[in-house]
Amino acid sequence: MSEIKELAVTSAAVTSKPVRVKKPPRAARRGTGDTTLSDVAKLAGVSAITVSRALKTPSVVAPETLARIQDAVSRTGYVPNLMAGGLASNRSGLVAALMPTIAGSVFLETVQALTDAFDDAGCQLILGQSGYTGFREDALINAIVGRRPDGIVLTGIMHSPEGRKRLLASGIPVVETWDLTPTPIDMLVGFSHEKVGREVADFLYSKGYRRPAIVSADDYRAGLRRSGFEQRMHALGVAPMPVHIVAAPTSLRDGREGLAALLAQAVDVDVVFCSSDVLAHGVVTEALARAIDVPRDLAVMGFGDLAFASYIHPALTTVHIDGRAIGRQAAQFIMDRIEGRDVGERVRDIGFSIVPRLSA
Amino acid sequence: MSEIKELAVTSAAVTSKPVRVKKPPRAARRGTGDTTLSDVAKLAGVSAITVSRALKTPSVVAPETLARIQDAVSRTGYVPNLMAGGLASNRSGLVAALMPTIAGSVFLETVQALTDAFDDAGCQLILGQSGYTGFREDALINAIVGRRPDGIVLTGIMHSPEGRKRLLASGIPVVETWDLTPTPIDMLVGFSHEKVGREVADFLYSKGYRRPAIVSADDYRAGLRRSGFEQRMHALGVAPMPVHIVAAPTSLRDGREGLAALLAQAVDVDVVFCSSDVLAHGVVTEALARAIDVPRDLAVMGFGDLAFASYIHPALTTVHIDGRAIGRQAAQFIMDRIEGRDVGERVRDIGFSIVPRLSA
């Protein structure tokens, strides 16, 4: 067996060449054919690093050199390869945002604020949809961490221990949002959903409502609001209430069907607390279709204070959450971290406020 | 180790060259400290490339080797650096989606479909918001192209010649969506907005409406629908109609104010064609608040067929666009391109359909 090899060696030796022959020059290399930094450098008559500096920190490059480089850049149509830059500098310029779903979501404002803030800082947002079930979240985390983003914004708090570990191990700044916990992975900006439930209970009770019902999504945070609401109502001496649960994400349809279901099983309801404005809108719509006067015959309360809440008829009483502020603060957290600044208190409760309008 | 260096120094001295001595070994290198492919390789007792293959194409690696590697991966918590991989393979695994705005948009379904489709293919979506003005679009294009995405999905057709050129020069597969043009940059999936306008005109005319009005956003595509509508109505002998224009993106509020403005200037209207369902919803809401019966006293027509359209009261007559299909086809286009398959006809008109419900 090994003789074959020997033979080969021998034959090489016969030609009096050292055993390991020098490789022939490789065939044409791969590569994109795109203009590169050194193409520009060559054209401008400087070194590559100077071009790099001209683009990143123009202030350290002499004005004429800068002009020559800029000219070369625009003549070649050079666009820096940010993957290469990211690899070399260990700064990807990417920030990941994970959310349950993008569709019709209350988180959109947060994402918008995030995009805006990072855009100004030259970072792009990578979007990941984890779904409401959490099954995909772990796979997503891996895909995201693989990009070595400069930060990760999570919607909700991370529940999978596996995901937590991965995130922690990655050393990437993480901001959890839209919820509160004393033990965030890293940083957090949100508010207490249970407290929302309790305060809504107080608010409705103080307005005289005694026969509440709930139409709620089956997601974790909605559940927190619901139990806060139920507990407080119970503490106030209100009898157990009918509850209608729908699958997240919620739709107008779910709200309509929710009220229909509630009415079918229990007529004795004077207010419906919904886990989202969309749901509340559905309830109001169903009431309208059934000629039930809102709020005289039935009051409705939403959650989120989405853009339409104050413009539907009747204007929706709801809980205002400043989604943009959450996004802004999350971006701030991450940028402070990137720049190595002290972020201060790592848990920020941005609170909420009840907005009394006409529907309750 | 150091002997080599010494030797080098000596030899330089011997040849009495004052020229530069070989550099001393560099100080500790940079780097993340993360586990790398070769760490895993070392642990598994194979070469780096074998680990790479085990992760990308497990079928070409022997089962026991694979097992050893997988064990090493899970023991180290290794997560591949996709930037490095992307740089080496010239495949970033990133796809960019540019849209005017994410908030409350009709494009969300498309983005969702895009995310889903690319997720399955192991690609992540980068989100870019260009705004409705187009000012930011060029800057965004540069930032995006710099990431060397495997594909770019544009919402609407590209209008800036500068942006067009950049995109074309980049050689990245581009899909323009939600509009139609015989001269796309590369590929396109959409429909004709003017045709929507014309067919809506025919539809409403055939239902007997003769005194139309328009509430429309000021964006390009809405303008197309509007002019198609006006021209056809004119051709049908209808007198010029009152038009109320609002700034994109549209809100429920804009719709309410739109109807109020229309009513203030011209009472003689029997149907309002709105450039979005949200606007139409606002018009319906304002009518409700004013006790104007829809559709008896005033008919309303929307555009988009968003999820809520069939569930508001009265159910909204509108134009259905299959946003998910647009997203799916766009993803298909790009993946076919990446895989080097023939994409066939590069312009796909996915059409639209008028959905008659109760509001008109």
Add this chain to the structure above:
DNA sequence: ACTGGAAATGTTAGCGCTACCATTGCAACT
């Protein structure tokens, strides 16, 4: 017994950029 070839693994050389340090030239000081 030997060859051909498929399967499994390895070696080498970058992908395009930036960190790190070095060098040069020149004005401003002792």
Add this chain to the structure above:
DNA sequence: AGTTGCAATGGTAGCGCTAACATTTCCAGT
């Protein structure tokens, strides 16, 4: 004159990975 300091620029060596080719092993086919 010699030194210092600073502004501007350059050289080198990777970042962590994969393409391209090379090598080894082993077995079927003659």
